[in-house]
Amino acid sequence: MKSVRGLSRRSVRRRTGRVLVEGPQGVREAVRFAPERILDLYVTAEAAHRYADFVEPARAAGVFVHEVSDEVLAAMCDADTPQGTAAVVDWSAAELTPVLDAQPRLLVLLTHVRDPGNLGTVIRGADAAGADAVLISDASVDVTSPKVVRSTAGSLFHLPVVTGLDIEETLATLGAAGIRRLAADGTGESTMDESDLSGPHVWVMGNEAWGLEPGTQAACDEVVRVPIHGRAESLNLAMATTICLYASARQQRT
Known part of the structure; x- marks a missing residue:
């Protein structure tokens, strides 16, 4: 016991x-x-x-x-x-190199995610949307914590989850592998419906409180926003990530 x-x-x-x-x-x-x-x-x-x-x-x-x-x-x-x-x-975290060797088309990179429920829900949403892997930066919540594991509802065993990544180094590696880096942020000039999501790409998501660091955003190829048609000020991280992933899945399957 x-x-x-x-x-x-x-x-x-x-x-x-x-x-x-x-x-x-x-x-x-x-x-x-x-x-x-x-x-x-x-x-x-x-x-x-x-x-x-x-x-x-x-x-x-x-x-x-x-x-x-x-x-x-x-x-x-x-x-x-x-x-x-x-x-x-x-349990052991997956490695980035085998993920890239498999020529992924849809990834998500979480930077400084701190809420266990958010992380677990993102992994579950990425699994449902057909993402190839979930990438998690260092200084994020521990993916093996009981609340995260419960929140994944078993999706932790369905797709690779890579943890402890240096953000700057990972973005450079992804770019070199031909994967477009899309920063999800409300300041984006284009919406996810206007962006070309048909090719290999990674959604780069920021911290729940302060969003993406300026340097992280600058290292991406495009800044894309989720359109808000009502009066909501913003969206929860897990909700926004799932919406972005499903927009990608819709274009890639079309």
């Missing part, structure tokens, strides 16, 4: 290379897409019956499945209501 609960601390996650996945959505996707990385799966008696669609395949794949009480599961988890199941999973 103590070793699993310890994964709520970043220092323990870094030392062990493990994350805690809580709730049926995340655990189901881990079983489907990364069963070889699951070290232990914990499930209550009721949940073992309710979620047999992934508990039994996990057993068949050789995953250690432990039946525990509601009280034990609650003591191990960070979430107030872990919904009957959790899993300890080996």
